[in-house]
Amino acid sequence: MSLMLDAARVAAGLNVLLLLVMIGVWANTYREVRAPFTLASIVFAGFLLAENAVALYFYFNAPAMPTVAVQVMMILQILETAGIGVLAYVTLQ
16 A cells, blocks of 8 residues: 555655746746736646645545555546646647
8 A cells, every 4th residue: 555655645746847937938938929828727726736736745644545446546646747847748748
């Protein structure tokens, strides 16, 4: 179970870093273009950043949980990392 929790921690940490990078890129773009979609992307990424920061805090201060709960949380966190990774790749192109 510790390995699964470690994987969820790494995924959440990576999500935080990727989201910070994307928010920075989108903030620069918004300053130049002032497009509402770019602002919405920044707000959306901000919410995802908050969710991942809370998840990361929880993963480091987690109470005893059933193994299946940790496994499901890890899978969801890794899927989220894959989605954010694709979005970051496209953003940085």
